[in-house]
Amino acid sequence: DAEITQSPRHKITETGRQVTLACHQTWNHNNMFWYRQDLGHGLRLIHYSYGVQDTNKGEVSDGYSVSRSNTEDLPLTLESAASSQTSVYFCASSGTSGIQDTQYFGPGTRLTVL
Amino acid sequence: AQTVTQSQPEMSVQEAETVTLSCTYDTSESNYYLFWYKQPPSRQMILVIRQEAYKQQNATENRFSVNFQKAAKSFSLKISDSQLGDTAMYFCAFSDNNDMRFGAGTRLTVKP
Numbered sequence: 001d002a003e004i005t006q007s008p009r010h011k012i013t014e015t016g017r018q019v020t021l022a023c024h025q026t027w028n029h030n031n032m033f034w035y036r037q038d039l040g041h042g043l044r045l046i047h048y049s050y051g052v053q054d055t056n057k058g059e060v061s062d063g064y065s066v067s068r069s070n071t072e073d074l075p076l077t078l079e080s081a082a083s084s085q086t087s088v089y090f091c092a093s094s095g096t097s098g099i100q101d102t103q104y105f106g107p108g109t110r111l112t113v114l
Numbered sequence: 115a116q117t118v119t120q121s122q123p124e125m126s127v128q129e130a131e132t133v134t135l136s137c138t139y140d141t142s143e144s145n146y147y148l149f150w151y152k153q154p155p156s157r158q159m160i161l162v163i164r165q166e167a168y169k170q171q172n173a174t175e176n177r178f179s180v181n182f183q184k185a186a187k188s189f190s191l192k193i194s195d196s197q198l199g200d201t202a203m204y205f206c207a208f209s210d211n212n213d214m215r216f217g218a219g220t221r222l223t224v225k226p
Contacts, residue, residue: 033214035216040218041218042118042120042205042207042216042217042218042219043205043207043216044216045213045214045215056212058213058214059115059213059215090159098211099209099211099212099213099214100146100147100209100210100211102149102161102164103161103214105158105159105160106158107157107158108158
């Protein structure tokens, strides 16, 4: 069965360190998304990609970057982790209608920045 | 910027009864999509229902239906014959061409 996976599931890091969260999907979807979930805010879009070599900024992109070198993966990098980036991060993918299509979510990565 | 508001942080309902979750949104766009997503405890988020703004007919999926009022910018979710497995966080979401916005969520508890 097709799926979307994230790793690690839990991560503790220190302020100032670079952190990369992995996202891998086997849906063969062109569109992939990264969100963060904080209490009281729902999910907020960080970055998204509509295909290989394509990346776009979302609502809360400052301090984050993504790169898309193949269809299956969209890693999220925190260049210099800050305590404000402590959150649960969700990756998602969707089919042909882009951001307006049904999105399939991964299980999430809980990141703590000390 | 688009905003999505869910005014009910928590709700509860007895098993087999009907419950309605509220959602309002603000946009100047005429073409957009609306969604309800469900996030069960410690489980992955899944789509409940999707509505295209240009379609006047309300979307339905089995026990789940929406009341879409475009002029009022309202998109409520009705769950009929509530089941224990419906216990979850429910998120209303809005999407136009290049943006996706979620509400803060409503925690629904179905009581036996």
